[in-house]
Amino acid sequence: SQTIHQWPATLVQPVGSPLSLECTVEGTSNPNLYWYRQAAGRGLQLLFYSVGIGQISSEVPQNLSASRPQDRQFILSSKKLLLSDSGFYLCAWRERTSGKGYEQYFGPGTRLTVT
Amino acid sequence: AQSVAQPEDQVNVAEGNPLTVKCTYSVSGNPYLFWYVQYPNRGLQFLLKYITGDNLVKGSYGFEAEFNKSQTSFHLKKPSALVSDSALYFCAALGSSASKIIFGSGTRLSIRP
Numbered sequence: 077s078q079t080i081h082q083w084p085a086t087l088v089q090p091v092g093s094p095l096s097l098e099c100t101v102e103g104t105s106n107p108n109l110y111w112y113r114q115a116a117g118r119g120l121q122l123l124f125y126s127v128g129i130g131q132i133s134s135e136v137p138q139n140l141s142a143s144r145p146q147d148r149q150f151i152l153s154s155k156k157l158l159l160s161d162s163g164f165y166l167c168a169w170r171e172r173t174s175g176k177g178y179e180q181y182f183g184p185g186t187r188l189t190v191t
Numbered sequence: 192a193q194s195v196a197q198p199e200d201q202v203n204v205a206e207g208n209p210l211t212v213k214c215t216y217s218v219s220g221n222p223y224l225f226w227y228v229q230y231p232n233r234g235l236q237f238l239l240k241y242i243t244g245d246n247l248v249k250g251s252y253g254f255e256a257e258f259n260k261s262q263t264s265f266h267l268k269k270p271s272a273l274v275s276d277s278a279l280y281f282c283a284a285l286g287s288s289a290s291k292i293i294f295g296s297g298t299r300l301s302i303r304p
Contacts (some may be wrong), residue, residue, distance in 0.1 A: 082234075088240075117295070118279075118296065119295075119297055120294045125291065127290075145214075168235075170292075177240065178240065179225050180292055184233060187232065
């Protein structure tokens, strides 16, 4: 069965510091991968998605970036964090091949607090 | 533009009563529809989906949802609510020609004992 991991689970970082959040998926190949941010326990904001290694689409211009160095690894980064970057970050995956499910599966999330 | 609307920020129901969480959608092509549940400080959990076929789909934890094409709705239902159903619920949709799932803003379900 498929499993999605995210780490760290919680993170407290000062303004201006760098950020690296990692997401890995097990038990599938060639997934679509997604990064979301959720503020104040409400709606989801899609930040980035990837349909393959090195292929990143950005949904919202900001000081965050994403990379996909391996098929099942998705990394969210920032060179300098802002207070507004605080939130709950969720990684998700979906089968790329049509007809194999369509639904997305989410990781456990990372709670980021920028101080 | 594709969109998903959850018109109620919060739904309050007494334990044992039936519950409904509303969702309407606007996507191009045939819709693929989903419901997710989120407990505090957790990721979203997949509950159920409609792809094709029977308009009433059954999912996890006794939840079901009814697809209504004419009303472009996909309401989540449960015949008898439990206190443990209290959580944040998200409706989502994917158009048949789209690559990204669109999520609604979420509805907080509160079940009182």
